[in-house]
Amino acid sequence: QVQLVESGGGLVQAGGSLRLSCALSGRTFSTYAMGWFRQAPGKDCEFVAAISRSGRIRYYVDSVKGRFTISRDNAKNTVYLQMNSLKPEDTAVYYCAADRIATSNKRDEYDYWGQGTQVTVSS
DSSP: OOEEEEEOOEEEETTOOEEEEEEEESSOGGGSEEEEEEEOTTSOOEEEEEEOSSSOOEEEOGGGTTTEEEEEETTTTEEEEEEOSOOGGGOEEEEEEEESSOOOSOGGGOOEEOOOEEEEEEO
């Protein structure tokens, strides 16, 4: 059974940085495309970034382009989300997810989800 565990969330001032990590266990990490999503209070779950199995293909939502970087280390079974120049509107619970089929920005196409980690950006 696949398990995803996120870490690295916290409270940061606007303009600051955080790095989220998500470790996958139970299956071969390199066979999954990975994604990050977020959900702010009262809002729908939003795609943030995705990375292919090899790491060569990456997608971002427009609002984080140039500020966030998704990466993966297949030897460590971990995907990362480096978040720079954080803004109050980035405040949300961030979830990582694993997709067996393709690199996608669609929530419904992901097969496994972590429990989420809270990111709060103060102004």
